[in-house]
Amino acid sequence: MKFYLLTFSCFCLSHLGWSQSTAAENPKQYWLDGFSRTWFTSDALLGNEVNPARMSSGWNMLDLNPHVNPVQGVEVFAQIRVLNEFGGFFGQGTQVDVRQLRVSGVLKNKVKFNLGDVYLNQSEFTLHAAEGEVSDPWGHAFAAQRKLVAYENFFEENRWRLQGAQANASFKGDRWIEHVILDGYVTRPRGSRQLSESTSLPDRVLAGVTTALVGQKEWSGELHHAVLADLPYSGTLEHNVLNPVTHGLLHKQQQMNGVRMRFTAESGWSNHSWRIRDMMNGEVTGLSGSRKGGFAGLKFLVAAQDSSWQGGVAYREVDPFFRSAGAQSKRYDFSELSIPSVFPVVGEEELSRSVSVFDITSDVTMANQGISATLMPIAPLFDNVLPYGQATPNRRGAMAHIRRNYERAKVMLRMSRFAELTGQGTSELRTFSAAGLGAEWNSAPSASREFRISAYEKIQHTLRGGSELEKVELLTSNFTISAALELLPQFWIECSGRHAMGAGHEYLNVRSELGELFNFQRTELDVQAWMTSLGIMHSLSKDVSARAQWNVWGQNDANRSSSKILASQVFIVISADL
């Protein structure tokens, strides 16, 4: 198979070579770009004389992107990956894959379309990928590792990478409506898959449509609808998910005294159920476990005309049984099946360790690319307040934020307070309080040598009353810092750090395969996890950069002394945009 792919890619490359030679005649017909990365890590356990361990890994990777315009207004894009793992020998460890394939274009100057691998983000309650636990508001800390994880997992902003078709068109209106935008997509997050000769998973389809209206007098509105559904007859499962979600928003913008304001009212609903297929006769007999949930909220954003400051307040209520697979699926997998790839077991007893700061920052395999039909497990150490983003169910509360931009500095403050709407395992309700404060300081634009330093601290507090068993109290802190200094032209010394601390206890939800909450796992958190990085970065040109870092990371769980770990990592990466 690999041989055929290699042959195919060689054919493509030779053809592209030819096409580039003819580019002078028709410069827009064929072109080639891509990305190349050489990555190497060497990990070592520190202070473990009983079980000294060292492991190295890495690869050379070349992603070639041929772009072809078969006709005007249509582009065919493919991404062909050639990857060679370090230690590969005579072709072993070398992979050639078609990583992405897409046809995109414009029909009759009206309808834009994409077919194949598409990146989609609809709304925060229908289809949206929240950045989640690795979030750094300034975006600088461990940038190399985060870019690596994002690139390998197709993370692009808040969009999910899906396979299917998407199209949109905009129309000009008259009278009260100035513009109408229509957008629709049909994707297949999971294809039918044979489990054995007699059993197979059904196709899972995610489809949606969006209508946006821009009216006069600064009014506008959005209506989003998405449906996740298994196609029962394409597989042999008894339970097939059906999850329609609707989200409507109404905006009003205003300008007053040099201040821009935007009011938003939003609401929506969802239904999550399982279509039951009778395995004896193959017929779909009805719905099971149907749960309906709604949400509603008000938002007020305000910003200075010169963008020197901005702020906002919001109030929102999300029903306990609001379910939206596209918006609540997490970027990172914290289930027990997700095992860190670096030193997964520690200590003399070789116990599996919990996911640490290092893993969510730099472990490519911890990330999740799929849309989950049920709520995924969470990690309270990193986020216990809104673990499923804005669409987190069972929350009622308010948020506020303010950001001030100075000439060389930025300051940010975020605060929120939520409460549950329905107790979990008790009628007592949790309350969640969160605060985040951060600042970034940059060198003056005229400075001969640039520097930058940024920091952000996020504190979350969870509290629940009741009996001794029902009580919950959890305090977590996540502190992120990053700094860079240009020692020589295009030669930077950079460092990053993140420290996560948790104290208290919480109950984690244990859900069945159908998403039903049937048990709780009491988790005692007396844990500290950290990661630091010190390294150099050299930009060889606008498109080529090289980084070498020395990272030290660890975690210390007072309740599981055997899972204590201290490790170091040498991290080298050379990247080139082609």
Place this chain on the structure above:
Amino acid sequence: MKTTTCISLVLLLTLIWNSGCNRPASEGPAINDLFGVFEVIDSLQLTNVSPDFSSGQSVGFSCKFSKPVEWNLLIRGLESGSRKTFEAFSSELFSEQIVWYGNCDDVPFFLEETCEVKLSVEGEEEEYVATLQVEGVKTYSGIEVANFDAGLPDGALVWYQDGGNMTFELAQENALQGNQCFKMGGRVNWDWSLGYIDIPIDLSDVNASAEDFFLNVGVFGGVDGEFATDQYVNILLSESDAPFNDNVNNNAADIFGTGSEVYKHQIRPVDWEGWRYFAIPYSEFEVKSEGGNNVREPSEIRGIRLGLQACPFNSGNCPDNGNIEAQADVDYIMFTEELPLLEQE
């Protein structure tokens, strides 16, 4: 603007109010129950302490706890060592649901013997014990291929290589069921295949689909924890219409040759002591050689081959096999419909 804003807010509040009306007070099991003090409210009870499984009797078990727990119920034959387990997460065992029909999780089979019943709860030290007396053992139903008690099945053919200490024969010791089993063992340094037994079958009356048709077979792995490297049982089922043994110059039956419609399954590796019992759906057999319509049809099965294979010493991949005989005895070969033999009620 003011009118529209008011309408929006009213709609919003209506929605909040509506959704709030359907909210339960709490979701999930009560934490006070789950993590509270564990108590046995109703002790372990058996509906029948002297069951005669041969006449279709059964035993139901009941018990009630103060909270949902992970429980495990183990029935162990004091003479045979046979075991049957039930486990679940619940606060109560209902005698209508937790029912034992005399079957076992794996071989050996239960005998007419005293059995110990032990109920344990995760996280609790105390165990709840009862006893029962099996007055009659369960009779399993199915299509018998071979139990070897009266010798080899009619028409069976045995072939084996000219190796060392070859034992492809009936044996009285260590039989799984009855008084004889079929031994397969020996040492062949130059080839994977040591030998096999071919048995003709007529299943023309069977109506089950491949998914609901199971081959059940007991396999004896060895003793003293010493096993030849990568030894396994190779099972072939043939749907060929060719005569079973027309060519007497062949090593054994003709229906497994290249070009015949043959399906294959391997029990690999065989690396356990004593007997284990396997149930393999016919649908999980893979195509060995294409010849017919390549659709697994139980009623078309004409013969079965059970062979012993092991990594040959001369290959250089298994140096230890120069000093050890491969062994995988078989017994109590049955076809069952709908359920594996050990899951029959």
